[in-house]
Amino acid sequence: MESLGVLLTLPMNPYLEAELHRRCHLFRLWESPPARRKDFLRANAPSIRAVVGNAFVGADAETIDALPRLEIVASYSVGLDKVDLARCRERGIRVTYTPDVLTDDAADLAIGLSIATLRRLFDANRYVRAGSWKAKGDYKLTSRFSGKTVGLLGLGRIGLAVAKRAEAFGCPICYHSRTRKPNVNYKYFPSVLELAANCDVLIVACSLTEETRRIINRGVINTLGPKGVLVNIGRGPHVDEPELISALVEGRLGAAALDVYEHEPDVPEELFRLENVVLTPHVGSATWETRKAMADLVLGNLEAHVLNKPLLTPFL
Amino acid sequence: MESLGVLLTYPMDSYLEEELSKRCKLFRLWETPPEKRREFLRANAATIRAVVGNTAVGADAETIDALPALEIVASFSVGLDKVDLAKCRERGIRVTNTPDVLTDDVADLAIGLAIATMRRLFAADRYVRGGAWKAKGDYKLTSKFSGKTVGIIGLGRIGWAIAERAEAFGCPISYYSRSEKPQTDYKYYSSVVALAANCNVLIVACALTEETHHIVNREVIDALGPKGVLVNIGRGPHVDEPELVFALLEGRLGGAGLDVFEDEPDVPEQLFGLENVVLVPHVGSSTWETCKAMADLVLGNLEAHVTNKPLLTPAL
Numbered sequence: 001m002e003s004l005g006v007l008l009t010l011p012m013n014p015y016l017e018a019e020l021h022r023r024c025h026l027f028r029l030w031e032s033p034p035a036r037r038k039d040f041l042r043a044n045a046p047s048i049r050a051v052v053g054n055a056f057v058g059a060d061a062e063t064i065d066a067l068p069r070l071e072i073v074a075s076y077s078v079g080l081d082k083v084d085l086a087r088c089r090e091r092g093i094r095v096t097y098t099p100d101v102l103t104d105d106a107a108d109l110a111i112g113l114s115i116a117t118l119r120r121l122f123d124a125n126r127y128v129r130a131g132s133w134k135a136k137g138d139y140k141l142t143s144r145f146s147g148k149t150v151g152l153l154g155l156g157r158i159g160l161a162v163a164k165r166a167e168a169f170g171c172p173i174c175y176h177s178r179t180r181k182p183n184v185n186y187k188y189f190p191s192v193l194e195l196a197a198n199c200d201v202l203i204v205a206c207s208l209t210e211e212t213r214r215i216i217n218r219g220v221i222n223t224l225g226p227k228g229v230l231v232n233i234g235r236g237p238h239v240d241e242p243e244l245i246s247a248l249v250e251g252r253l254g255a256a257a258l259d260v261y262e263h264e265p266d267v268p269e270e271l272f273r274l275e276n277v278v279l280t281p282h283v284g285s286a287t288w289e290t291r292k293a294m295a296d297l298v299l300g301n302l303e304a305h306v307l308n309k310p311l312l313t314p315f316l
Numbered sequence: 317m318e319s320l321g322v323l324l325t326y327p328m329d330s331y332l333e334e335e336l337s338k339r340c341k342l343f344r345l346w347e348t349p350p351e352k353r354r355e356f357l358r359a360n361a362a363t364i365r366a367v368v369g370n371t372a373v374g375a376d377a378e379t380i381d382a383l384p385a386l387e388i389v390a391s392f393s394v395g396l397d398k399v400d401l402a403k404c405r406e407r408g409i410r411v412t413n414t415p416d417v418l419t420d421d422v423a424d425l426a427i428g429l430a431i432a433t434m435r436r437l438f439a440a441d442r443y444v445r446g447g448a449w450k451a452k453g454d455y456k457l458t459s460k461f462s463g464k465t466v467g468i469i470g471l472g473r474i475g476w477a478i479a480e481r482a483e484a485f486g487c488p489i490s491y492y493s494r495s496e497k498p499q500t501d502y503k504y505y506s507s508v509v510a511l512a513a514n515c516n517v518l519i520v521a522c523a524l525t526e527e528t529h530h531i532v533n534r535e536v537i538d539a540l541g542p543k544g545v546l547v548n549i550g551r552g553p554h555v556d557e558p559e560l561v562f563a564l565l566e567g568r569l570g571g572a573g574l575d576v577f578e579d580e581p582d583v584p585e586q587l588f589g590l591e592n593v594v595l596v597p598h599v600g601s602s603t604w605e606t607c608k609a610m611a612d613l614v615l616g617n618l619e620a621h622v623t624n625k626p627l628l629t630p631a632l
Binding site: 104105107108109111112113115116119121122124125127128129133134137138139140141142143144145146147164165167168169170264265266267272278279280281282283286287288289290291 | 420421423424425427428429431432435437438440441443444445449450453454455456457458459460461462463480481483484485486580581582583588594595596597598599602603604605606607
């Protein structure tokens with residue numbers, strides 16, 4: 001692939017970067033200061049035929065327009081909300097992503113966050129570390145996870161994996177998605193509001209599109225209610241963040257676990273003081289095993305592309 | 317049950333205490349200063365026919381000897397390591413515990429601790445709350461939980477419930493117990509060291525007896541190794557705590573999720589700074605739902621005893 005010019009948008013994975021550097025002609029977008037980026041792209045446009053982006057910096061319209069020779073966007077993510085798919089379709093640019101390899105990690109995180117939140121494990125952990133167990137006595141009682149109704153927003157690969165795990169805890173499963181899924185025994189609700197009214201733990205596991213932006217709004221949050229738990233392992237923009245914060249502060253929502261935020265890495269500081277909130281820095285797929293598999297998929301897709309073989313995981 | 321004199325050893329649950337106060341003749345052991353306890357017991361020995369203890373304060377030989385009218389020990393716990401069972405057998409004293417009702421909570425905690433430890437979720441939460449995500453960039457990569465081999469010490473009710481859950485994460489299950497269980501396909505190891513050498517996550521879920529004291533010793537810890545994770549939801553004395561601390565400080569053990577400690581509420585402070593350790597204050601069954609069920613079991617057992625009916629959950 002030595003003649004393939006690849007634009008890497010961020011230092012997302014040292015192994016991936018090393019391999020791209022070794023095997024292709026690599027351009028590192030972040031090495032040019034933001035003010036000079038347009039020039040940087042223009043200067044290298046003739047060589048750049050591939051973009052490798054991720055959940056933070058993908059391939060937006062401006063970037064795609066600046067690269068007339070772009071043939072393929074190989075995203076180091078399963079979410080494609082940072083790729084201008086319409087533009088790619090127009091230009092006949094191929095798009096690949098990394099489904100399946102990260103499904104387990106994302107589902108593990110959803111369950112881990114659910115248990116940690118209902119059982120207040122991190123607040124209890126802080127209680128121990130602050131010496132309060134000795135000074136003040138036992139930690140307070142919390143809420144059981146097993147047997148609680150889990151509501152899934154989105155029943156794709158990740159949603160199904162979360163459901164399978166939650167079932168082992170005796171959790172009844174219900175879901176909402178654009179269409180009812182055949183061959184699935186879980187209870188379907190035709191709206192997010194009804195889903196929220198009928199579950200104890202609502203887990204966001206759908207893709208981010210125009211339709212799902214702020215799908216978790218004030219109405220949904222209020223319906224989930226003072227005993228309800230929201231777990232977001234989707235995308236920050238799925239949730240109306242200011243509404244979420246006021247609901248948590250005012251006790252209108254029981255608790256929340258968030259792996260994603262509207263403006264990462266900015267996390268609203270009002271959340272830091274809350275004991276009923278768990279915050280993780282977008283680590284849904286951040287394990288050694290999974291990131292290596294994701295990197296290999298990106299490399300495999302680029303390899304297939306230059307050899308004119310079928311792409312491994314094409315989205316477009 | 318108004319004539320039943322009940323000695324409550326500890327303010328373990330306010331609902332239980334209220335009910336006992338309402339329905340029986342209640343004596344609160346902790347209301348007497350420790351040095352006056354012998355007198356307190358002697359003064360009320362004629363009336364006290366039942367003891368309700370828990371994992372913190374049970375019914376030891378001294379207490380039992382001081383209560384000649386004692387007929388029943390109804391423990392607010394499933395573990396009976398704080399009850400002198402030999403003495404109870406000698407005296408024909410009945411003993412009840414609270415099995416089953418807390419199985420789910422404890423199993424949930426074991427899985428929650430395993431995921432939280434392997435994925436460093438507590439440290440990641442602290443990373444966000446400390447502003448490091450903005451200041452220093454992404455949190456580091458961690459270890460996948462799904463698919464890792466889970467080794468369980470003790471395949472009783474709780475061990476079994478843990479195995480069922482872990483299976484939903486694609487985790488192969490292996491176990492150690494006093495004898496092999498024919499009704500299961502899980503891989504049996506006849507020694508804890510062999511179990512530890514062949515699993516990634518070792519979970520302690522057996523009863524504490526003479527034989528299982530320090531069952532997790534240096535040899536077992538070393539066999540589990542620098543990539544291994546220990547989860548203890550059993551009893552503190554199951555683990556050689558000083559050895560555990562050294563192993564964690566020296567990197568000979570990969571991580572630990574601990575709900576119990578040798579000398580609660582004392583927790584070794586050398587562990588407080590470690591990212592690969594999650595510490596919670598004996599919250600295994602500490603949910604509203606479960607504590608109510610445990611309290612009702614204790615009350616139900618006492619009720620059955622005074623009405624000469626079969627005890628609900630007799631251990632002796």
